[in-house]
Amino acid sequence: MRYKKFLGQHFLHDTVKIARMIKEINPQKKDIILEIGPGSGVLTREFLKKAGKVIAVEIDKDAIEKLKEKTSEYNNLKIIHGDFLELDIKKLYEEQKFDLNQKFLVAGNIPYYITGPIIEKIIENRKIIDCAYLTIQKEVAERIVAKEGSKKYGTLSVFVQFYSEPHILFQINRKAFFPEPKVDSAFIKLILKQNEPQIKDHILFFKIVKAAFSERRKKVVNNLSKSLKISKNDIAEILNNLKIPLNVRAENISLVDFIRIFDNIYEKFL
Numbered sequence: 553m554r555y556k557k558f559l560g561q562h563f564l565h566d567t568v569k570i571a572r573m574i575k576e577i578n579p580q581k582k583d584i585i586l587e588i589g590p591g592s593g594v595l596t597r598e599f600l601k602k603a604g605k606v607i608a609v610e611i612d613k614d615a616i617e618k619l620k621e622k623t624s625e626y627n628n629l630k631i632i633h634g635d636f637l638e639l640d641i642k643k644l645y646e647e648q649k650f651d652l653n654q655k656f657l658v659a660g661n662i663p664y665y666i667t668g669p670i671i672e673k674i675i676e677n678r679k680i681i682d683c684a685y686l687t688i689q690k691e692v693a694e695r696i697v698a699k700e701g702s703k704k705y706g707t708l709s710v711f712v713q714f715y716s717e718p719h720i721l722f723q724i725n726r727k728a729f730f731p732e733p734k735v736d737s738a739f740i741k742l743i744l745k746q747n748e749p750q751i752k753d754h755i756l757f758f759k760i761v762k763a764a765f766s767e768r769r770k771k772v773v774n775n776l777s778k779s780l781k782i783s784k785n786d787i788a789e790i791l792n793n794l795k796i797p798l799n800v801r802a803e804n805i806s807l808v809d810f811i812r813i814f815d816n817i818y819e820k821f822l
C-alpha cells in the first residue's frame with residue numbers, strides 16, 4: 553500500500569509487538585472496540601477474532617479498501633470513513649446495544665500529529681469510555697505518566713492524570729513501523745477515572761496549572777501572581793496555609809496540591 557505521510561501513516565509490521573498489544577488489551581466478546589486509524593487492519597483483524605464488535609474510524613479511503621479486503625470474513629466490523637476528531641462518539645454510543653454500565657474500549661496506533669486532540673477527545677467522552685490503549689510517541693508518553701519532581705512533569709501530565717490513570721505498557725522501536733518514523737513509540741493505557749476530582753471550574757483549573765508552568769524555572773508564586781494579577785503576598789498566604797514551601801516550582805506540585813491551590817484561589821479571588 554502506498555502511504556501518506558501527511559496522515560501520519562506508519563504501519564506496524566512487528567508481529568511480536570502486535571501480539572503483545574492484543575495480550576494487554578485482552579478483548580472479550582462483551583467488548584465494543586472503537587479503533588482509531590486502523591490502516592490496513594493489523595490490529596483490527598486480531599480484535600475481530602475476540603471482541604464482540606469493532607468500530608474502526610479511518611480517514612483514508614485507500615486504507616479502507618485494503619481494510620475491507622483483509623477483514624472480509626468477519627461480520628462484526630463497522631467501518632466509519634471520516635476524521636476521528638469529527639466523530640460524534642455520544643451518538644455512536646447511543647446506536648450500540650450496550651449493557652447497563654458498559655462503555656467503549658478505545659484502541660489504536662494513532663497518527664502522532666493529532667495525539668493531543670485525540671487524547672482530549674477521549675477525555676471529553678470519558679463517561680462512555682472505560683479505557684484507551686494507544687501507541688504514541690515515546691517522549692509524549694513519558695510526559696503523560698511523569699510525576700511531580702520529574703523534569704518531564706508538566707501541564708500534560710496534570711491534565712491526563714486528572715481524568716485518568718495512565719500507564720506505559722511497553723516501548724516500541726521505530727523499526728517496528730513502515731515507513732519508519734523519526735521517533736520511538738510507547739504503547740500506553742489510560743484508565744478513565746470513574747470518580748475524578750471535584751473542582752468548581754475545569755477550564756480555569758487548567759489555566760492556572762498552565763500559568764504555574766509558564767516559566768518552569770521560576771517560582772509558582774511569581775508565575776501565578778503575574779498571570780492571575782493577584783499579589784505575591786496573597787499567593788504566598790495560600791501556599792502557607794496549605795503548608796507548601798513558598799519557593800516551590802510547578803515541577804514539584806502534585807496533582808492533589810494543584811487542586812488545593814486552585815480551590816483556595818477560587819474561593820478568594822475568582
Ligand code: SAH
Nearest residue numbers: 562563564589590591611612635636661663
Ligand atoms: N493502525 C495501523 C495504522 C497506523 S498509521 C497500524 O498499526 O498499522 C495511522 C492511521 O491513522 C493511518 O491509517 C491514517 O490514515 C489514519 N488517520 C490519520 N488521521 C486520521 C484521522 N483524523 N481520523 C481517523 N484516522 C486517521
